[in-house]
Amino acid sequence: DTEVTQTPKHLVMGMTNKKSLKCEQHMGHRAMYWYKQKAKKPPELMFVYSYEKLSINESVPSRFSPECPNSSLLNLHLHALQPEDSALYLCASSFPTPRGRSSYNEQFFGPGTRLTVL
């Protein structure tokens, strides 16, 4: 199974709502990522989990809260979002990188969740 799945595909939420995005992979990857992508822009890294521990937080606002309950699942909890948070949210996974070395590991991306904040 070489697929990363994401649910839901589309999400519309108000600024006071609480919602969650889900991501799952069964490739045995121990690094998982959340990216945010605005239209006509490259993906921007938000969070990295390595062996189920948060290893990188790219100064993301606290209204985004990641969670990695096990090696196959990654969640992104959303609360009190702003309209400018509307974007495509991508999940990816890979084999993790040994410290001190550049990784050669390709990332496998999911199809993304299209989020609209009203």
Next chain:
Amino acid sequence: SQKIEQNSEALNIQEGKTATLTCNYTNYSPAYLQWYRQDPGRGPVFLLLIRENEKEKRKERLKVTFDTTLKQSLFHITASQPADSATYLCALNNFNKFYFGSGTKLNVKP
């Protein structure tokens, strides 16, 4: 800070021609560089990886070069087809962080 630039916002070519996309980077010395394809509304898909000690890498109609002196990678699609139309992203990584270039949108016209 890390900067990765790709040539022009869109590249229009005729079917059958070779498309050449450029990726330039600064303030980094990656051991590897990767190329991804992204279709509208979809996640990027890995295409090729090239190591710093490799001058060239090929896969079917795709060819990548990597010049660490110029800090540049070139991505070629030979005998291009309309189905090759997509956005192509180069990416450098350090530890578990991936830095994506701005992307080049390729349009192959029949």
